[in-house]
Amino acid sequence: MIKKIFFQLVFFNFLFVGKVFSAESGGMPQLNPEFWFSQIFWLSITFGILYIVLSKLILPKISSNLEQRKSQISDNIEAADKQREASETKLKEYDEIILKSKNEAKNIYNQAREKAIKDINVKKEILDKQIEEEIKKAEDEISELKQGAPEKITKIAIETSSELIQKLIGNEINNSSISAIVDDLSKKNRSKYYGN
């Protein structure tokens, strides 16, 4: 039921609209020349004023605004670039100084080290010499003692044996005969005592 009414409404309304279109008598108002001159006149006045004001006052201003902004921005960029370059050179300088001072420190260290090593070597040589001398001295003494030892021992042996014989026998005996015997003995046993 409602559907039917709805479709009827739609249908009759289209009829109504059609009637309106057909009832229109004037056609397009655009083709009515009554106000053509008025429109041309006012168009030229308004558009002319618009053109003159825009071209003489407003557009140059906008253009200069844009230029100004562009130049300002490019100036700022340039300044930033310059500052960056300056900071880069400063950084380089700083790096160089650091490198230089590092090298210097290395040099000083190396020099000190060489000097210390030299000193140590010199002292070591002196000490070595002294030690060698002392060793030589000691060796000399030892060899002297070694060389003197058999004679002394022989002497002691002769004296001891003469005293021993005197005590045992009560007679004095010629030292020379005793020494001959001792020499003989010691020659026999030499290798046994001294190992050579």
Add this chain to the structure above:
Amino acid sequence: MAANPMSQFEVYRIGPEIKVGAFDISFTNASLFMVISSLAILIIFNLGSKKNSLLPNKLQLLTELSYNFVSKMIGDTAGSKARPYFAFIFSLFMFVLFCNMFGMIPYTFTVTSHIIVTFMLATFIFIGVTIIGFIKHGFGYLKLFVPSGVPIVLLPLIVVIEIISYLSRPISLSVRLFANMMAGHTMMKVFGGFVISLGIVGGWLPLSFSVALTGLEILVAFLQAYVFAILTCIYLNDALNLHH
């Protein structure tokens, strides 16, 4: 009156009748909207260019964006030689755009929906471009009608076609804008009329159409202004850089 979709295009006098000789130059509703559009353009662009801050405010951004937009449009189509005509094309684009856009407000009058207005603009452009062409190239400008690399046999035909197409430029330019604006507004009016006549029951469908059409018409309003301006640039390019 409300039911007639064409009644929105009617021109009527506002104030007294002014006559200069045989010509009626009375102030009409069309004149009113031309004045309003021009004033709106001037006010917006004046405010937008008044003070120059490094970070532009919204209005300044709008003016600078439109400046760059038109500048780029001219540079792309007509090259650097068209620089002196920048102000004219800018005014033309803005005038047509604002007239179209003001026409989208209900109960307003669309200036550009009148053939006489668009035809006057197009004729002015046509005559101006032709004069520029003859000044720049002398009679060499007529070479525009003789394309290079065409067989001799076809040449008379081509020349005739070229001349006709050249002469029909103001008509095509004006009719394109006028017909688009008129058709769009008529259609919106018709759908609006359907909403009223179908009432609360059936009016929703045309209403939704009407809403969609409004969006479309705003797009068309911008697009037609753009097309009008860019065709002007192309004609100017023909006159400035003669290579056909």
